[in-house]
Amino acid sequence: MKKRFFLFALLVPIIMGAQVMDIQKGYDISYPNIEVNPDYGFVWPVAADVLDDSSYTPQFSNRYFMSLFGPRYKSTSTSNVGYFDFHQGEDFTSFVNYNGQVYTDSNKYYLICMCEGVINSVDDSTDAYLETTGNGRSVRVKCDSSYRANPSWGQIYINYRHLSDLHTITDSAKQLPINTVRVSKGDTIGIVGESGITSTVHLHLSIARSDNGLKNVHPMRIFPPNRSPLLHTTLDSVNIELHHTWSDSALFRLIIPYNQVNIRSIEIKNQSYSRIYDFESISDSSNRDHNNLVSGLKLYAYSFNRGSTALSRYNSTKGTMPAIYPASPNKNSHSSYTHVPITTDTTAYILDIMASELPNGYEVDSFRIIVRDIYGNYVEGFYKQASTVAVKDYKKLNKLRVYPNPVTNHITIIPKNITAKYGVYRIFDANGIEVYETQKLLIDNNGTKLYNLDLAAGQYTIVLDINGDYIFSSKFIITK
Ligand SMILES: [Zn+2]
The missing domain is CATH 2.70.70.10 (Glucose Permease (Domain IIA))
Structure with missing residues (x-):
């Protein structure tokens, strides 16, 4: 197989709907009150x-x-x-x-x-x-x-x-x-x-x-x-999506697959602006059950914390979800942006973040969204407008939806709104290295199942290559 290398930051096409943001991770022990080795030798309370x-x-x-x-x-x-x-x-x-x-x-x-x-x-x-x-x-x-x-x-x-x-x-x-x-x-x-x-x-x-x-x-x-390494999701498996921008606000979605991250705070910032939703300080507020305790940031949590039951719970209760929730199907008539449904079936936790009071006329790619955990780790999501890939007539394509199934060891890929064409699916790891490619296949909206991939645990992206035009999937995670 011919090895290819993509710089994702440069090649992400402009797409309608969700834009997966690029992620840069880091470690900052200077963040207040970080315990470098929080091992008190306490025993676990149950099970x-x-x-x-x-x-x-x-x-x-x-x-x-x-x-x-x-x-x-x-x-x-x-x-x-x-x-x-x-x-x-x-x-x-x-x-x-x-x-x-x-x-x-x-x-x-x-x-x-x-x-x-x-x-x-x-x-x-x-x-x-x-x-x-x-x-x-x-x-x-x-x-x-x-x-x-x-x-x-x-x-x-x-x-x-x-x-x-x-x-x-x-x-x-x-x-x-x-x-x-x-x-x-x-x-x-x-x-x-x-x-x-x-x-x-x-x-x-x-x-x-x-x-x-x-x-x-x-x-x-x-x-x-x-x-308890198996009970935790590391921060770098967090996906951050940018869903909509207005002249002074933006809607982000934080997606955490499979298990949990111990989030300490969420920050939106650029050179002249910073707002932090610090979970520990909010926790002490008698007012904490409101989603707008930091001016300019509103949080929308979902009933996601039980794995594959989460999607069915969302699907069965979304009809009663308040219209102010981006994932509420009642959304359309209540705001200037369209319903942002929840569609992945492997997600453990979703948080929508509405940042308002952004500097008027801001450049979206000047902003960082920073998610910090309690151990000093952080990820920065950022948006790159530049694209060196011609998207040509595929601009109406939303994105590839990817459903890894670790039980049967296959991946289902479903494109949206595509007229049938021949193309090749390529799978890239977190470093942008191609690890798999298919034969030329007929690609249509019924989707494709790839069997026996034997991918190592990690984060991947799938690219649909139609004669050199690239359609990117969201990042997805394989666990073992
Ligand atoms: Zn409780």
Whole structure:
């Protein structure tokens, strides 16, 4: 096979609809309060067998982390703007089916104390009363450990919420003064449940620091990322799309495949403009369940965090989605841009970001959208207008839609709005190196399935080459 090399930044054609932005990644430990090695040696609070087995494979529809810290879509309440909900913790599943161990009424999961410390508070009551409280049955432990990145933050507090039962030691602590009952790492302190306002059994974990009162931090800050590599998506697999621009605003979409990224903040900036949506500082706001707490940035989260069930959930609920959501089919009559549907079936998390108050008449390629995680990693998405590829009569083609299927080891490619022609599909890896090409095929709107590709895990792009005219797909991810 003849090797080809593409500089994607120079060759991305101008297309209608979504424009996949180029990504540049980096590492910036000077970002405030970054912990370089956040390994406090804490034990995991629930279902640790999954984490300790290096052969564990995350499933599309069965995730260890059920709901992430940060913006999410609330489908059960109409009390806040756009059904937007800011999740102040991290939800751990108890339903991961591993080694045949599934949570049932007779096979409950014990909640394990993560650190050495003292019991700082216990919230307990009847189940009926707890149903009226958000947090349910809860225990807070004040750990002996302090934050190393910023010792002035004081000791680490861990909140365990939605328990179905307390254990002996936490039950007895209810009668005693706070901070007098010691607990040890590994002690059983309760049973995972669904007390309070919940949709299913899970552990909600919140982490706080003490600084003129308790303040939230991202719960995953205390775990090193290499402690659970299979449960995390690295930032460079994030796709950023630019969907629409106006004279003073732009609509971006953040797409995170397969699993989760521990996002710390999202920033839009150029030389003279910067707006940052910092999840940790927003988390402390009593107003946090609104999507517009930073002037000029509006966030739209979706009910995406359960893998392949996410698309069907979106498809079944989108009819009731508020029209202000870009992915709402009610969109057309409510704004100056068209409905931006959600179409990929392997996406774990989608966030739409409307940046307004941009400098009037701005150049879109002067802007960067920067997504930072809690470990100092970041990706910058940027838009390159330049194109050295003649797109000729294919300008009406939106883009190639790509559906990798790791179970059956094939990829389905579906072009849009093409009249049948002969062409060649070429697959490029993240460095722009061609790793596969097909024979000449008849390309039509029914799509093509490519079997037995045996691609290594990584990020790829597919290019449809019709006599030297190139149509690019979005970047997509192969996992193993
Ligand atoms: Zn939660």
